Amino acid sequence: MKKNSMLRVEGISVSYGPVRAVDNVSIEVNEGEIVVLIGANGAGKTTLLRAILGVDKAQSGKVLFLGNDITGKSTDRVAKSGLGLIPEGHLVFSTMTVLENLQLGGYHNPREIDSNLESVFESFPVLRNRLDQTAGTLSGGEQQMLSIARALMSRPKLIMADEPSLGLAPKVVSEIFDILRDLNKKGYTILLAEQNAKKALEFGNRGYVMETGRVVLEGPTQELMSNPEVRHAYLGSNV
Amino acid sequence: MEIFVAQLLNGLSLGSMYVLLVLGFNLMLLVAKIIQFAYPHLVVLSMYVCWAVLRYTDNMLLVVLASVASCIVINIAIEPIFRLLAKRHGLDINVSFVVSMSMALLITDVMSHLLNYGYPIAFPSDWVGKSIFSSGLIAFSAGQAYALFGGIAAVVAFFYLLYRTRQGRVLRAISENSLLSSIIGIPIVKTRVLSYGVAGLLGGLTAVMLARLLGSASPGLGDFVGMKVVAASILAGLGNLKGGLVCGLLLGVAESMAIGYLAGSWSNAIAFMMMLIIMLIKPEGLFGIRA
Ligand SMILES: Nc1ncnc2c1ncn2[C@@H]1O[C@H](COP(=O)(O)OP(=O)(O)OP(=O)(O)O)[C@@H](O)[C@H]1O
Numbered sequence A: 001m002k003k004n005s006m007l008r009v010e011g012i013s014v015s016y017g018p019v020r021a022v023d024n025v026s027i028e029v030n031e032g033e034i035v036v037l038i039g040a041n042g043a044g045k046t047t048l049l050r051a052i053l054g055v056d057k058a059q060s061g062k063v064l065f066l067g068n069d070i071t072g073k074s075t076d077r078v079a080k081s082g083l084g085l086i087p088e089g090h091l092v093f094s095t096m097t098v099l100e101n102l103q104l105g106g107y108h109n110p111r112e113i114d115s116n117l118e119s120v121f122e123s124f125p126v127l128r129n130r131l132d133q134t135a136g137t138l139s140g141g142e143q144q145m146l147s148i149a150r151a152l153m154s155r156p157k158l159i160m161a162d163e164p165s166l167g168l169a170p171k172v173v174s175e176i177f178d179i180l181r182d183l184n185k186k187g188y189t190i191l192l193a194e195q196n197a198k199k200a201l202e203f204g205n206r207g208y209v210m211e212t213g214r215v216v217l218e219g220p221t222q223e224l225m226s227n228p229e230v231r232h233a234y235l236g237s238n239v
Numbered sequence B: 001m002e003i004f005v006a007q008l009l010n011g012l013s014l015g016s017m018y019v020l021l022v023l024g025f026n027l028m029l030l031v032a033k034i035i036q037f038a039y040p041h042l043v044v045l046s047m048y049v050c051w052a053v054l055r056y057t058d059n060m061l062l063v064v065l066a067s068v069a070s071c072i073v074i075n076i077a078i079e080p081i082f083r084l085l086a087k088r089h090g091l092d093i094n095v096s097f098v099v100s101m102s103m104a105l106l107i108t109d110v111m112s113h114l115l116n117y118g119y120p121i122a123f124p125s126d127w128v129g130k131s132i133f134s135s136g137l138i139a140f141s142a143g144q145a146y147a148l149f150g151g152i153a154a155v156v157a158f159f160y161l162l163y164r165t166r167q168g169r170v171l172r173a174i175s176e177n178s179l180l181s182s183i184i185g186i187p188i189v190k191t192r193v194l195s196y197g198v199a200g201l202l203g204g205l206t207a208v209m210l211a212r213l214l215g216s217a218s219p220g221l222g223d224f225v226g227m228k229v230v231a232a233s234i235l236a237g238l239g240n241l242k243g244g245l246v247c248g249l250l251l252g253v254a255e256s257m258a259i260g261y262l263a264g265s266w267s268n269a270i271a272f273m274m275m276l277i278i279m280l281i282k283p284e285g286l287f288g289i290r291a
């Protein structure tokens, strides 16, 4: 099976003052894959995703997306080129309606807004009846769904989801993972950052384990799951 | 009663000019995150442009085009300065306030040294127009009608743009959360420039209407109007568009009432007393900051 590299991060580092939040990290995501990024609070997952998108500037290293060097490019240009980030903390435009949020997600393909809306409603039927509701009044779970749906409106080539399960009830978490799995079957490539290692490892094909800004382990999720260190540190097992 | 009606009409037409300026001012505050104190000064400069064009032609369309074009072009030309400042200092509205105050001084100086030898300019009397309606003390001039109805039309168009169009949606998105906007691929710089352009358009139209309403302009007018605009914006709650609508009108009416019932020269003092009292009671403004 020939793998086409979609995203390739080569040794990037990000510091906030004296804090090295991401330290010489390299990861790769291939077309069609689900890659998971696991690590405890403060491991640097969010910072890594933000650096890939150019929100935080990397001090060193390189980011290649679809073969193009996107290091240092402005965030909106990187996003436009097909990188869709679903940011941490179910962020929506809370003063605007659900429909407006979705339309904003489809900013770059105004002609396909209607057809994209239809396909988004297939994954998120709840949103169809909420189009005129102010997004800030949605429940946390609904806001997370809107946040994912908004990213889909741009038809991204790669979806980067930052802890989409954060703060949600277990039932909603399962629902969201089901939707993401479904999207992957439809052809979306996914890079997922998660603290919930068990869920993430069951979900992904390959994974990276981050600790204090560094990647300490990587490999197929099956292997990671049976790795004693991972089991001990992240899966709460005594083995 | 007649005085009241007369001053109410005066107040509403003056107030609708404040409203337009407050909207343009707030739009740049919300989208570009700057306090553009020199904005009213630019509008006065555009009144000078109207005046200059009027010496050659009395074609209304040409005057409007010249006014709008000058206001848009200069306002957009200023944008890179604020962008550079933001790069150096981060988006700090205090920095933009100080810098735009010096721009305002510069514009005032240009008008008082280079334009019409520093003398006030007067617009042709038929430009202001005769009264189109009068009964006793109440007189409604053509200039007032232009200001009032033109003002209403411009406000409606502005809110239509903001709440019913794709570009308006993007302007609102950036105003609510510019980081999230960039994450979903909305071009930040381009949209910020658009906000300067829209404010310039509003300003250019306002300049024409102000010229018809006041019939004259002087280099000091920018400061005078500028303080009112900032006052009305703060009264409403900075960045609050709908509040700005109410407070702009309120300020215009209060000022006219003061002129009608008290010694006219106290109208400014009264406006600022009003502001002081409201700020003491509601520091975040009558309508809250950015709603
Ligand atoms: N804006 C910032 N300023 C200073 N330090 C920051 C900033 N953002 C993140 N950090 C620091 O960088 C480190 C990595 O943070 P990051 O948010 O990337 O972790 P994370 O893996 O996403 O954690 P979580 O699972 O809790 O979301 C932390 O030590 C954090 O305190």
Ligand SMILES: [Mg+2]
Binding pocket: A045, A046, A047, A088, A162, A163
């Ligand atoms: Mg995080």
